[in-house]
Amino acid sequence: xxxxxxxxxxxxxxxxxxxxxxxxxxxxxxxxxxxxxxxxxxxxxxxxxxxxxxxxxxxxxxxxxxxxxxxxxxxxxxxxxxxxxxxxxxxxxxxxxxxxxxxxxxxxxxxxxxxxxxxxxxxxxxxxxxxxxxxxxxxxxxxxxxxxxxxxxxxxxxxxxxxxxxxxxxxxxxxxxxxxxxxxxxxxxxxxxxxxxxxxxxxxxxxxxxxxxxxxxxx
Amino acid sequence: xxxxxxxxxxxxxxxxxxxxxxxxxxxxxxxxxxxxxxxxxxxxxxxxxxxxxxxxxxxxxxxxxxxxxxxxxxxxxxxxxxxxxxxxxxxxxxxxxxxxxxxxxxxxxxxxxxxxxxxxxxxxxxxxxxxxxxxxxxxxxxxxxxxxxxxxxxxxxxxxxxxxxxxxxxxxxxxxxxxxxxxxxxxxxxxxxxxxxxxxxxxxxxxxxxxxxxxxxxxxxxxxxxxxxxxxxxxxxxxxxxxxxxxxxxxxxxxxxxxxxxxxxxxxxxxxxxxxxxxxxxxxxxxxxxxxxxxxxxxxxxxxxxxxxxxxxxxxxxxxxxxxxxxxxxxxxxxxxxxxxxxxxxxxxxxxxxxxxxxxxxxxxxxxxxxxxxxxxxxxxxxxxxxxxxxxxxxxxxxxxxxxxxxxxxxxxxxxxxxxxxxxxxxxxxxxxxxxxxxxxxxxxxxxxxxxxxxxxxxxxxxxxxxxxxxxxxxxxx
Numbered sequence: 046x047x048x049x050x051x052x053x054x055x056x057x058x059x060x061x062x063x064x065x066x067x068x069x070x071x072x073x074x075x076x077x078x079x080x081x082x083x084x085x086x087x088x089x090x091x092x093x094x095x096x097x098x099x100x101x102x103x104x105x106x107x108x109x110x111x112x113x114x115x116x117x118x119x120x121x122x123x124x125x126x127x128x129x130x131x132x133x134x135x136x137x138x139x140x141x142x143x144x145x146x147x148x149x150x151x152x153x154x155x156x157x158x159x160x161x162x163x164x165x166x167x168x169x170x171x172x173x174x175x176x177x178x179x180x181x182x183x184x185x186x187x188x189x190x191x192x193x194x195x196x197x198x199x200x201x202x203x204x205x206x207x208x209x210x211x212x213x214x215x216x217x218x219x220x221x222x223x224x225x226x227x228x229x230x231x232x233x234x235x236x237x238x239x240x241x242x243x244x245x246x247x248x249x250x251x252x253x254x255x256x257x258x259x260x261x262x263x264x
Numbered sequence: 265x266x267x268x269x270x271x272x273x274x275x276x277x278x279x280x281x282x283x284x285x286x287x288x289x290x291x292x293x294x295x296x297x298x299x300x301x302x303x304x305x306x307x308x309x310x311x312x313x314x315x316x317x318x319x320x321x322x323x324x325x326x327x328x329x330x331x332x333x334x335x336x337x338x339x340x341x342x343x344x345x346x347x348x349x350x351x352x353x354x355x356x357x358x359x360x361x362x363x364x365x366x367x368x369x370x371x372x373x374x375x376x377x378x379x380x381x382x383x384x385x386x387x388x389x390x391x392x393x394x395x396x397x398x399x400x401x402x403x404x405x406x407x408x409x410x411x412x413x414x415x416x417x418x419x420x421x422x423x424x425x426x427x428x429x430x431x432x433x434x435x436x437x438x439x440x441x442x443x444x445x446x447x448x449x450x451x452x453x454x455x456x457x458x459x460x461x462x463x464x465x466x467x468x469x470x471x472x473x474x475x476x477x478x479x480x481x482x483x484x485x486x487x488x489x490x491x492x493x494x495x496x497x498x499x500x501x502x503x504x505x506x507x508x509x510x511x512x513x514x515x516x517x518x519x520x521x522x523x524x525x526x527x528x529x530x531x532x533x534x535x536x537x538x539x540x541x542x543x544x545x546x547x548x549x550x551x552x553x554x555x556x557x558x559x560x561x562x563x564x565x566x567x568x569x570x571x572x573x574x575x576x577x578x579x580x581x582x583x584x585x586x587x588x589x590x591x592x593x594x595x596x597x598x599x600x601x602x603x604x605x606x607x608x609x610x611x612x613x614x615x616x617x618x619x620x621x622x623x624x625x626x627x628x629x630x631x632x633x634x635x636x637x638x639x640x641x642x643x644x645x646x647x648x649x650x651x652x653x654x655x656x657x658x659x660x661x662x663x664x665x666x667x668x669x670x671x672x673x674x675x676x677x678x679x680x681x682x683x684x685x686x687x688x689x690x691x692x693x694x695x696x697x698x699x700x701x702x703x704x705x706x707x708x709x710x711x712x713x714x715x716x717x718x719x720x721x722x723x724x725x726x727x728x729x730x731x732x733x734x735x736x737x738x739x740x741x742x
Binding site: 139256258262264 | 570
């Protein structure tokens with residue numbers, strides 16, 4: 046197996062989805078990964094690095110990450126200014142927030158994301174087009190439903206808290222309470238730790254065993 | 265530019281090893297590399313002309329020690345010839361600073377290059393004199409600069425296979441560490457190891473088995489397989505390398521064939537990679553030590569999520585049940601952090617509940633402190649120091665109850681005990697059972713050190729038992 050460590054990747058495109066959120070597309074560079082994994086990256090030559098879930102699918106001939114600009118951030122603010130041709134130092138892939146290949150055809154999946162926590166699910170959806178899943182995405186404003194058209198019809202539900210547009214008005218947990226989850230569903234949660242904690246409690250109350258709950262926290 | 269050659273009559277070196285068993289093991293491989301240049305070890309760093317540090321980045325205190333020591337050494341440089349180096353677990357941010365303070369900075373995977381790096385500083389060793397290399401222009405500022413630039417670019421783990429080829433100088437005649445894996449891909453939020461040691465790299469099993477066989481031949485009594493995530497062995501080379509349980513199985517077979525008594529352990533495993541197969545293999549072979557160290561860190565699922573541990577309490581429970589079912593005599597050890605960022609009273613109580621449920625023989629309990637470079641070091645350390653202290657005290661009391669119960673059950677029974685040395689105070693010997701329970705042995709015969717003997721347990725305390733060697737007279741005269 047090829048080991049890729051601390052390699053330099055050239056940026057192809059920076060796609061701005063909102064004022065503070067953007068997708069960086071870079072050369073694939075032969076990197077092998079499993080949808081749901083993440084990369085540790087930073088500007089080439091800079092000591093500061095951060096972890097970002099891979100946004101693109103396994104079969105895409107490029108790599109993408111979804112980045113939210115953090116105020117006072119040492120990486121996300123600087124990366125926002127990058128241009129095609131600039132270079133990133135990439136280490137990875139890492140992580141175990143992936144689906145078991147033997148369960149792909151037989152299981153029902155519930156993906157729960159807040160904000161840019163949608164990135165691994167975007168990668169999963171691109172990789173496994175026939176997957177039986179529902180994706181619940183918690184955001185404050187409707188314009189944060191990043192590239193929702195990329196998901197098959199009827200599989201994406203936005204839960205919007207601060208404006209009236211979007212699929213469901215309210216928090217992710219409100220949606221889960223209104224739409225109880227089947228106990229056999231495999232639940233994957235990604236995003237803000239408070240959302241994960243709250244959703245975790247709701248799902249446990251609904252009888253989903255902890256073995257069916259998988260979480261990846263964004264810090 | 266040439267400068268006057270430095271020729272020492274007796275070239276001595278000293279290494280300060282900080283941190284864990286992995287650094288101790290790495291030191292065992294660093295020493296022969298330096299000694300092959302003609303250096304001799306000294307316990308007194310003031311006598312040494314070459315001084316180095318195997319650094320640890322787990323806690324700020326260990327980092328502070330590196331800075332304190334290099335400032336002291338750099339003052340010595342005003343009066344004498346002194347060469348300094350640092351290696352081990354180094355965060356990228358510290359590496360940049362170390363490059364300005366130390367003469368040589370390198371990742372452990374580049375250890376074999378150390379003699380060449382030393383030579384570039386104009387140190388003439390018996391080895392270089394023999395090879396006639398002392399005629400070369402050896403002290404060039406530009407070369408040193410190049411060397412430092414190279415050091416700043418060196419990749420972690422790139423040449424680990426070269427490092428593993430080095431024959432170590434084992435510190436003990438009867439207990440040995442064998443590195444089998446380096447680095448970590450787990451990224452627990454409280455830990456900086458993935459950033460200091462790099463990604464998981466498995467050592468070729470052929471080399472491991474050869475080293476273990478060599479230790480068996482030399483009558484070693486304990487062999488500890490080392491890795492930051494020891495039971496993820498082979499996962500980085502799936503299809504090309506054997507799995508961890510298969511490695512254990514082959515070592516078990518070697519033990520069986522040898523007919524010798526010795527115990528093989530491994531540390532530190534991660535619950536995520538602790539498969540039933542690993543436990544089955546340990547149960548099968550007598551030489552695989554019946555002691556399992558399985559860090560849980562917290563008994564609360566939400567804290568585990570925040571720690572990015574990638575396992576739930578339920579997953580851990582399944583492993584614990586399998587261990588109890590297949591190896592009922594096994595002792596179970598763990599690691600726990602109390603007062604992790606955001607840990608509530610209720611969440612701490614969950615940890616108390618699992619302490620009671622899993623009935624550990626030993627738990628290494630730590631009060632959470634921010635570790636530089638770890639993800640959690642960017643968060644507010646919001647559990648007050650006093651609360652951490654109280655939780656530490658409470659959990660230690662809980663542990664003491666169960667460990668005393670375990671130890672009391674040993675009283676009146678006879679156990680095989682590896683005699684490790686003399687107690688710090690008094691004449692008694694001390695040792696460890698196969699389950700790594702501390703034993704005070706009421707005997708003072710130095711000849712027993714390094715042997716596995718029968719000890720009848722007479723009394724127990726929370727963290728140790730005490731007893732007398734069986735057939736004391738015969739053993740002492742042996």
